[in-house]
Amino acid sequence: MSSMREDVKEVLFSEDQLREKIREIGEQISRDYKDKDLLLVGILKGSVPFMADLLKEITIPCIMDFMAVSSYGNSSKTSGVVRILKDLDFEIENKHVLIVEDIIDSGITLSYLTDYLRGRGAESIEIAALLNKPEGRKVEISAKYIGFGVPDEFLVGYGLDYAEKYRNLPYIGILKEEVYK
Numbered sequence: 001m002s003s004m005r006e007d008v009k010e011v012l013f014s015e016d017q018l019r020e021k022i023r024e025i026g027e028q029i030s031r032d033y034k035d036k037d038l039l040l041v042g043i044l045k046g047s048v049p050f051m052a053d054l055l056k057e058i059t060i061p062c063i064m065d066f067m068a069v070s071s072y073g074n075s076s077k078t079s080g081v082v083r084i085l086k087d088l089d090f091e092i093e094n095k096h097v098l099i100v101e102d103i104i105d106s107g108i109t110l111s112y113l114t115d116y117l118r119g120r121g122a123e124s125i126e127i128a129a130l131l132n133k134p135e136g137r138k139v140e141i142s143a144k145y146i147g148f149g150v151p152d153e154f155l156v157g158y159g160l161d162y163a164e165k166y167r168n169l170p171y172i173g174i175l176k177e178e179v180y181k
């Protein structure tokens, strides 16, 4: 059994860098949504560490919900198919919805979700993504809040998985190719 750290080629963002960036995003959200009915919607499971840390940096009242979708299965390549595995608990009519996601790659997941939530009567729908991989884009999508741009590599840690593992790394790193090839 190898250690997770040995499977990481390079650490891209340390715990300190993540904390600092998330603090900035939390401050912006708190300013932008002041006096608005804010609902954070985390996309399971990758967004969990980001959601947990972001939530604590938001200083205005808000509520939180989660959805689960599947788009990748257990591989490192997207299938292009989005399925809802867990829907929202709350009604979102007249709410300002902020989708909290770990990474935008092809854009397929978020493009599908924004259309879906718009159809349910949200007052506004925006996206907060910790990471953005522009080279992976297949459909156009714009996020209001983005933590870091990243290269077209397979990343793990801080919620990001390969075959469900590595989510518990406290930093974000590039997975060595020999692990998934």
Ligand code: IMP
Pocket (backbone or CB within 6 Å): 046, 071, 072, 078, 101, 102, 103, 104, 105, 106, 107, 108, 109, 110, 133, 153, 154, 155, 156, 160, 161, 162
């Ligand atoms: P999209 O629909 O292609 O934008 O896919 C977004 C989802 O793919 C994210 O929520 C992640 O779960 C997953 N994903 C995309 N890139 C990576 C990566 O580099 N590592 C791990 N998961 C990734």
Ligand code: MG
Pocket (backbone or CB within 6 Å): 043, 044, 045, 046, 047, 102
């Ligand atoms: Mg995900």
